[in-house]
Amino acid sequence: MPGILGEMFVQMTIPIALQILLLGFIGGILSGFIGSGGAFFMTPGMMNLGIMGPVAVASNITHKFGKAMVGSKKHGEMGNVDKKLAFFMLFTAAVGIRIAVQVMKALFSSQNGQGDTGGAAADLYISIIFAVILLFVAISMLADLIKSKSSDETGPSTRIVEFISKLKLHPLIYFPVADVYVSLWVIMICGLATGYLAGTIGVGGFIGVPAMIYVFGVPAAVAAGSELYLAMFMGAWGALNYAFEGMVDIRCTLLLFGGSLLGIYIGAYGTKVVKESVIRLTTGVIILLCVLSRIVAIPVYLQMLGFTSMDPAYNTYFNLASKSLLFVSGISGALIIMFFVQKAYFQRRKLEASLSLAEIPDSA
Amino acid sequence: MGGECAISRETLTDKATEYGIPVGKLEMEVLKNRPLSEEMSNVVDMFKAFTTAFLCERALKEDIIYHGRTGHLVVPGLANVLRVRAIADLEYRIKHVMIRLKIDRNKAKDFIEQIDEDIRKWTHTLYNADLDDPSGYDLTINAANLSAENAASALVNFVQLPEFQATPASNQALQDLLLAANCRLAIGSDDHCKNVNVGIQADKGNVSVTYMPRQSNEAKAIPDVLKSIAGIKSLVCTVATTNLLYMAEKFDPNDDHFFNLTEIAKKWNAAIEIVRIADEDEKPAEDLLEPQQPGITSNNGETGGILDDSDSQIVSTDQGFGISETVDKLIQIGHAGGSRTIYGGVDALLKSISKTEQYSLVAIGDVFSSKGGASQRMKREMLGKLKDKFRVPVIGTEDLKAKYLFGPKQLFNMIGFAGLFALIYLIGFRFQEPIMTFISKGQFGGSLTEKSFAALVVFLCIPVVAFSIGGFYGNLLKWLKVE
Numbered sequence: 001m002p003g004i005l006g007e008m009f010v011q012m013t014i015p016i017a018l019q020i021l022l023l024g025f026i027g028g029i030l031s032g033f034i035g036s037g038g039a040f041f042m043t044p045g046m047m048n049l050g051i052m053g054p055v056a057v058a059s060n061i062t063h064k065f066g067k068a069m070v071g072s073k074k075h076g077e078m079g080n081v082d083k084k085l086a087f088f089m090l091f092t093a094a095v096g097i098r099i100a101v102q103v104m105k106a107l108f109s110s111q112n113g114q115g116d117t118g119g120a121a122a123d124l125y126i127s128i129i130f131a132v133i134l135l136f137v138a139i140s141m142l143a144d145l146i147k148s149k150s151s152d153e154t155g156p157s158t159r160i161v162e163f164i165s166k167l168k169l170h171p172l173i174y175f176p177v178a179d180v181y182v183s184l185w186v187i188m189i190c191g192l193a194t195g196y197l198a199g200t201i202g203v204g205g206f207i208g209v210p211a212m213i214y215v216f217g218v219p220a221a222v223a224a225g226s227e228l229y230l231a232m233f234m235g236a237w238g239a240l241n242y243a244f245e246g247m248v249d250i251r252c253t254l255l256l257f258g259g260s261l262l263g264i265y266i267g268a269y270g271t272k273v274v275k276e277s278v279i280r281l282t283t284g285v286i287i288l289l290c291v292l293s294r295i296v297a298i299p300v301y302l303q304m305l306g307f308t309s310m311d312p313a314y315n316t317y318f319n320l321a322s323k324s325l326l327f328v329s330g331i332s333g334a335l336i337i338m339f340f341v342q343k344a345y346f347q348r349r350k351l352e353a354s355l356s357l358a359e360i361p362d363s364a
Numbered sequence: 365m366g367g368e369c370a371i372s373r374e375t376l377t378d379k380a381t382e383y384g385i386p387v388g389k390l391e392m393e394v395l396k397n398r399p400l401s402e403e404m405s406n407v408v409d410m411f412k413a414f415t416t417a418f419l420c421e422r423a424l425k426e427d428i429i430y431h432g433r434t435g436h437l438v439v440p441g442l443a444n445v446l447r448v449r450a451i452a453d454l455e456y457r458i459k460h461v462m463i464r465l466k467i468d469r470n471k472a473k474d475f476i477e478q479i480d481e482d483i484r485k486w487t488h489t490l491y492n493a494d495l496d497d498p499s500g501y502d503l504t505i506n507a508a509n510l511s512a513e514n515a516a517s518a519l520v521n522f523v524q525l526p527e528f529q530a531t532p533a534s535n536q537a538l539q540d541l542l543l544a545a546n547c548r549l550a551i552g553s554d555d556h557c558k559n560v561n562v563g564i565q566a567d568k569g570n571v572s573v574t575y576m577p578r579q580s581n582e583a584k585a586i587p588d589v590l591k592s593i594a595g596i597k598s599l600v601c602t603v604a605t606t607n608l609l610y611m612a613e614k615f616d617p618n619d620d621h622f623f624n625l626t627e628i629a630k631k632w633n634a635a636i637e638i639v640r641i642a643d644e645d646e647k648p649a650e651d652l653l654e655p656q657q658p659g660i661t662s663n664n665g666e667t668g669g670i671l672d673d674s675d676s677q678i679v680s681t682d683q684g685f686g687i688s689e690t691v692d693k694l695i696q697i698g699h700a701g702g703s704r705t706i707y708g709g710v711d712a713l714l715k716s717i718s719k720t721e722q723y724s725l726v727a728i729g730d731v732f733s734s735k736g737g738a739s740q741r742m743k744r745e746m747l748g749k750l751k752d753k754f755r756v757p758v759i760g761t762e763d764l765k766a767k768y769l770f771g772p773k774q775l776f777n778m779i780g781f782a783g784l785f786a787l788i789y790l791i792g793f794r795f796q797e798p799i800m801t802f803i804s805k806g807q808f809g810g811s812l813t814e815k816s817f818a819a820l821v822v823f824l825c826i827p828v829v830a831f832s833i834g835g836f837y838g839n840l841l842k843w844l845k846v847e
Contacts, residue, residue, distance in 0.1 A: 243803065
């Protein structure tokens with residue numbers, strides 16, 4: 001990309017294009033398998049390819065708009081979408097996205113004047129938010145899994161739901177599909193957080209879905225469907241905002257679509273054939289490795305901003321380690337899922353018939 | 365009434381706990397709104413099966429009265445059950461609670477609200493039903509306006525009505541419910557297969573068990589476990605990821621629509637349950653209790669993918685409605701999910717099929733063929749009612765191919781989407797510099813109009829791109845039968 005465009009957007013060579021396509025495919029598999037997210041892999045993956053953080057987030061959220069539109073249509077047919085709940089969250093989520101865009105724009109603009117730092121402040125900010133939030137999600141997920149294995153407790157904790165329901169923060173709104181009463185104030189706070197994170201790191205689903213389950217008490221299937229419906233509007237709003245600011249690299253978006261829309265079908269198929277505990281374990285470990293990958297990249301941004309006196313020569317190694325960790329986590333996660341998918345596909349053919357027909361003796 | 369036996373919810377809960385079902389733990393999970401794990405879903409199944417077995421067993425011997433939450437839901441599809449709801453206004457209830465528990469008004473009100481909420485959650489989690497849905501009850505009694513004695517007297521008179529008398533058909537339905545429940549309890553109590561998540565249907569002694577492919581190994585023990593259950597005339601165990609419900613007035617295994625449905629079942633690895641919808645006046649009388657000829661025999665294991673063709677057939681007196689032939693066909697291709705007949709049209713159907721039954725698709729064949737020109741409209745209305753009930757895709761069998769299978773239309777669509785996909789990429793990468801220059805106006809001093817226009821173009825293009833690429837992959841995977 002020549003001239004001034006080259007300062008902001010990556011030169012789209014065939015290897016980079018293929019890597020983005022692969023990122024989309026792996027992100028799609030993870031997204032279809034986990035039920036939300038995928039961006040947690042794609043956003044840092046694009047950053048590792050030299051794409052600036054804000055551009056990676058903007059391109060990804062634009063991609064999320066279309067992806068959620070296709071996915072929520074499917075979920076809607078299955079009756080898993082509580083549109084009322086999604087609309088209530090949408091209003092504050094839109095505010096959250098707008099705040100995120102403004103913060104990002106401010107950080108990014110401040111760096112444009114400093115030349116070499118090349119958006120390092122924005123990248124550092126994205127990386128820290130990413131690491132903190134996803135570390136929390138991964139640890140909670142794995143802790144829940146360990147707890148459910150070692151004790152009689154089953155499913156996610158409901159302590160927050162119980163605590164909030166005792167507060168009786170009026171007005172309480174009834175959501176018919178999810179069949180829950182939730183305080184308007186609680187919805188607004190969660191909507192704001194979801195929107196802000198969707199706008200900042202492109203993974204609002206990792207907050208939206210747990211919030212619906214842990215804070216509102218919504219059934220998991222309805223939470224996933226409703227979040228996807230909400231994500232469609234958040235993605236649309238995010239895309240409009242980032243496109244208005246000129247941050248969307250439409251080429252990246254097209255390539256992400258090319259990979260993710262195939263991967264998402266395969267990942268969703270995987271959920272049908274893999275045990276619940278394996279799904280949670282795989283998801284938790286993948287997220288944890290992605291977080292680690294981002295943490296490893298943080299010293300580079302600190303050095304670029306002059307906060308540390310680390311030798312710039314080490315940046316290459318840190319970047320390489322970060323990139324390797326991310327790809328190892330994503331590729332191994334995707335391979336595990338694909339292993340189960342292909343196994344189930346061939347097993348299905350093999351076991352297509354009834355396994356056994358039993359003769360009932362005279363006792364009947 | 366005479367000879368009746370009153371059973372309370374507490375008795376039932378105690379008996380279930382004695383049986384080994386962790387009812388207390390289940391209640392805690394439900395009341396805490398905690399999403400149920402696979403293990404707890406099995407506990408729900410076991411508790412429901414125990415409830416059904418306990419009540420049906422006694423109901424076959426004598427008239428029974430069950431009082432407790434979800435009493436109107438525990439034996440679904442039985443016409444001769446009088447389902448009564450007892451209500452009272454809040455003030456009346458508060459006064460009673462204040463006296464009974466010796467607490468002040470506010471605490472009594474909170475207590476009642478909490479109890480109501482707990483019952484509502486329980487009903488929803490176990491039966492996916494709304495406690496306040498009036499269609500679930502035959503009668504509602506307001507305890508604030510009617511004394512207990514007069515209410516009891518009215519109920520005794522009410523229950524004498526012909527609609528609430530036992531018939532051979534209702535006895536058969538009770539026996540089927542009992543049989544399915546006993547099978548579920550036996551599977552859940554066996555060490556080898558207690559964790560298998562099963563769906564069980566019983567129809568006149570013919571039992572159909574479906575289970576998930578990933579539990580195939582544990583499920584191999586099921587036929588042996590069920591051998592000891594009395595009343596089973598035939599047993600079909602089908603491995604299935606999900607269930608499809610196929611409803612019609614009559615069935616033809618050579619019909620194109622049926623073929624399409626089996627193709628979908630193969631793709632989804634689903635079991636097909638067939639339900640014949642019959643008019644009320646078709647209901648047979650005494651012959652229902654006549655024993656059917658025992659049915660299925662065959663192998664005891666896997667056959668490397670091809671089912672060892674059964675050397676015998678289900679023999680059923682389905683009077684030319686094609687049920688036995690269709691079930692035979694389903695067994696041959698390994699997608700049998702049981703069969704039953706529901707008398708009384710759509711309303712009876714809505715009452716009989718539980719919302720908790722997990723179907724991925726409900727397909728409706730010919731159901732109003734005798735209604736002439738009105739049949740299409742009536743079928744549309746029925747589709748609407750069923751969609752509201754199941755909240756899964758409900759579709760006429762005539763639309764199955766277009767919606768779920770790969771035919772010439774889908775091939776044409778796939779080629780069209782592929783062309784669009786290629787065109788989008790060609791334009792996007794061939795002209796990337798002017799496109800990026802236009803889109804990035806917001807970063808490089810574009811006017812408000814230019815920035816807004818660029819944002820609008822991105823906003824409008826994305827759905828077209830997503831649906832083109834998504835449409836291509838969707839059709840491609842449909843073609844490859846990966847869904």
